Amino acid sequence: MSWPRVIILIDADAFFASIEQRDNPEYRGKPVIVGARPGTRGVVATCSYEARKFGVRSAMPISQAYRLCPHGIYVGHNMAKYQKVSARMFDVCHKFTPLVEKVSIDEGYLDITPLPGKETARSIRREIRESLGITVTAGVSYCRYLAKIAAEESKPDGLGVIGPEDADAFLQDLSVSKLPGVGPKTADSLTREGITTVGHLRTMPPAWFQARFGKTGVRMQQLSMGIDNTPVSPAQRAKSISEEVTFNEDQDEQEFLLAVLARLSQDVGHRLRTAGLRCRTAGIKVRYSDFSTLTREKSLPVPFASDAEIFQCAKELFQALPGSSRPVRLLGVGVKSLEPSQTVQPMLLAEEEKPWQDVSRVMDSLRIKYGKKMISLGAAIRKKR
């Protein structure tokens, strides 16, 4: 059987933890947990395979990780460093094809058609290991999701191949929860109908998929049959930008919460402008002590990008919420409906926005030069109690 396409998924093994082990020889062979500090409300970002032996996993609350592995080495993350390693990893990928799609800091798809999959993957793995000192696992297949699953089955430091002739047999006993788009809720719902394997799933009639899961169902059926025509498409523009923070203790003081919204608005605004974008919609996210979460958003007729305007929206939305004294666990600010800033004609800008544009521009240059704590909106500054 021929390969319609040759797709490789490259996935770095325990990325952040491996980099820390590479840079700190005393960490090697030991359980390293990268993420929040124990005693905080954070979670594990990544942990070394040594830590996984104790049951520690990504996204696990750090308090739970600490209970499972109290003698582990807990380190805060150094994103700037990881970004640099990531960039070099993708540089290696680009030597083999321009069709590289980065899906996260440590993972990307390559369409290397018509090169030989296994040999190419082997070369990429070797080059990354030799030049960066970290290992990656590769999955090779004729479509994206099977390349992904092939890699998952081969971690760590492995190379998995699923050819067109292997797909049917491979999918027969595969758990439905391994299919992309089938998360805990969907898997539960399928299990309640007695469907746990892809082999069983694909005996269901097309109308059932559509009726049961809508658009997602149609995709699910395709995947169950080994069909995935999603192309590997390099660099797409961001559709939203957001920042959020979880407090170590719930907060109910309005002045403090508004100051946090101002700070988040500035951080979002700064990212928006440095990306050369404007937005038409700004919103907030509020999570209360009981973990219930609200989102509110607001669209304006004219695109905007200043910190002050983003904050103005955030503040209005926040103050319009019911139950203003409920203790808050998390606050977030985000923007969407993004467009390049040069497409907006200056004449269309509201008169009152122009001064804010200048203020934002000056603030951005100061922040780039001296760091983000250098300057901020008055509303973001609050005296320590």
Place this chain on the structure above:
DNA sequence: TCTGGGGTCCTAGGACCC
């Protein structure tokens, strides 16, 4: 024992328009 932060996509109802 609790549950981060940054995203994407889908759904669904109401407004509004032709």
Place this chain on the structure above:
DNA sequence: TCTGGGGTCCTAGGACCC
């Protein structure tokens, strides 16, 4: 007595992914 129909925008929430 019966209340169109389709398209798009806006908003809120939820599932999912890394």
